Amino acid sequence: PLTPGGTYLDPDAAAAAIEAVKNQGKKK
Structure with a gap:
């Protein structure tokens, strides 16, 4: 779901x- 530029095409995927x-x- 990534463009060659490295930005997410799907806002939901980016948020996730x-x-x-x-x-x-937080775990570290």
Whole structure:
């Protein structure tokens, strides 16, 4: 779901990815 530029085409997918990164930060 990524464009060559690295931006998400699907806003929902982008939001999910951001949440995943936030969750990883909390675990560390």
